[in-house]
Amino acid sequence: MSDGLNGIPDAVRAGQPTVWRNPHGRPAAEILPGLAYGLAEVAEAEARWRRFDPLLARLFPELATGRIDSPLLCLGPDVAAHVAGFAGARVLVKADHDLPVTGCIKARGGVYEVLVQAEALARRGGWLRTGDSYARLAEPDARDAFAAYTIAVGSTGNLGFSVGVMARALGFAVEVHMSHDAKAWKKQRLRDLGARVVEHAGDYGSAVAAARAAFADRPDAHFVDDESSVDLFLGYATAAFDLRRQLAEAEVTVDGANPLHVYLPCGVGGAPGGVTLGLKLLFGDAVRCIFVEPVAAPCLLVQLAEGLEHPVSVYDIGLDNRTAADGLAVSQASMLVAGTVGPLVEAVVTVEDTALFTWLRDLWEQAGLRLEPSAAAAFAAVGPRLTLSPEARGGTHVVWTTGGALLPEAEFRTALGLGIR
Template sequence: MTVILPENPAKADLLAGNPTLWLNDQLRPDGISDPGLPIRPGQVISSEASWRRLAPLLERLFPETSGTGGQIRSDLVEAQTLKGAIGYCSAEYGRVFIKADGSLPVAGSIKARGGLFEVFMHAEALAMQHGLLAEGGDVMTLAGTEAMSLFQRHTIAVGSTGNLGLSVGIAARALGFRAVVHMSSDAKRWKVDRLTNLGVEVVQHEADYTTAVEEARALAEGDPSIYFVDDERSQLLFLGYSAAARELAGQLDEAGIIVDHDHPLFVYLPCGIGGAPGGVAYGLKAIFGDAAHCFFVEPVQSPCALVHMMSGSAELVSVYDVGLTNRTEADGMAVARMSDFVAQVMGPMLSGVFTVADEDLFRWLYLAHSSQGIRLEPSAAAGFAGPEFTVNSPQGRAYQTSQGLIGHMANATHIVWTTGGAFVPEEQFQQFLERGEALTTAAG
């Protein structure tokens, strides 16, 4: 289908595949209280409690989490040196931080938050159904031999561009489940190899992500022993990600950073289908309300959240419908059609979406490593465009005016959420660095 987008200051650049910032005109004050939303802030609080309950089990199965008592947490790092390398030194940029989910334990990406959560919550529910665990019982039972032999008779399946498959596959295998990951054609070879080595069955589709998910869902529907982690519809994934907001709030508090109307918090979240950035944004709005300004970021050829939300259509609009290609090196964000569930939830609370060119991802990946030793994959570097767009672009200034932020931007805190990278094999990472260095030198 061909879709004609409404007139908007971002439209010409969007359609030409140039980086741009789109502002969400459905954004409402206190948007999280919209009674029509299919989710409630109380569910975030419950997910935080579930993470706490599961922590001892996670610590047992993943000893790399022993330093945090089984919590899946990442550091908040000020971009001291990197700020200079990227050009965010002047006072108008406030303070710039990196939320280092690229180094999350167990799965090496933000997907550890959603994928692990859904698999462990499913395991708990299955053990209860089979009488192995009572309400309020000891979650360590899930690592015992009886639970293991139950899980061996069940399969967990998921569609993935790579990182969700890694996180679900690792979690499922650790508990003893059979695991099947359906990969889109964008999936990188090393992610497939890593899963295969863990005993995960990988089905490689010669199709894009949306098609891989559809085919995987159809297979699961015909077989009751398969539990399908549905990236397009899952509330559990979304809630797993949402608990990251409380973690960030604690880190900001420890750093003595105030967040209120006069000290705004800007957060830049790489977006594929929307679950990870949507969950984190929802959690942040639940804590900080209108003082948190959340933006998604997408590749110039795969801006699925931008085109759908800009279209105002009740039917999902894909990037193909407006003539874009969905071709990008940022495999985690190579998604043509966003989640309908996330689109509904983000409607009244997302500030906007901006797009980035692949070349810039490689430049930022190189600068993050050379200036602060941070290891990223291309998707994970996308948020670095955020401060420039919100502080200095015409649309960014229009946003500041509409939100009453003029005069407060020097007090702002910008969070660039870096979402993956720790697991990239050394040889591949060196190739990323070489490409980034060449592009940085060429840009002068």
């Protein structure tokens, strides 16, 4: 092609739904030992979450134990057959659309990164003594100290909300940079929390870049960088421990003979990438991770297809990054994610907006799941992927629903009405 990007299939360029099997995929055993982050780092992140359990339980009454996790649901046989395209399919839902406190997967990274900052500040300030419960950080003196510090983030909405909820609950000042076309209700929800919302004329990537520049030299602030934060990445990765525990409780075996296929909506790549790292560390290649992107914004697909030499955006191949899946409207993938877990991604499936709305409606009517368009994406990917890879049918399929429970009623009703019968 004249743009010199030769690895990208014509159907992807044409904005058609595609199943792209990653030709650069490598075995976990070959890739994991060479990565900068391994089980030790993810286990350390998990231990940090547990240290914060008493504080989270104190700040958010809906968290009985302080643990922010979602249920693992088993779809009934008819819905499972509808999703997978054949009778007898085993389909589970990792219901992060219903994650407590924030109603979206981005909490796993966003809340976690705020906790990392809070812990570092508290240790530096001597507000936590050995043996203290972290619940102490909800006391007025700690809140007053946090108030002198700003947590900033660039976001399509859900990361900003997750960071905003946690940071405001601790007393931090919060500044969220968003693209002009980010959903109005997501901006309003942040303002209601007391966050400052800064709007940018360009897309999500330019909002992130502007915020990064604005906070580069601010000793009184921390910028949560959706494109390159290791803390976000490790926070997402800890989800693998939750899923492993729930699979064991549900008596689902995961091994070479019983593979687990996990379908993950992908925006900049942090959430699906972190989850993939965690799952590969725990299960190796018994887990296959399939990323799902809108046809207009397949940023990780184009980056993986072209290799890691230089960043490639969806604009470079003539796509416009316009999608109703606002959380996935990202033109350029995280190079941290592409470089870390790229070879561990089994396939990327691209889906049309019409399919998102139809699945959103079907899952509401047939299973009572309240999803936002981005979160319905993974359902649209299962059937096409299994048509191309029928040998994968026998395993267990986990659809990761990534957001939606906190969607305002009017937004949800509008989305429901857009599904095609």
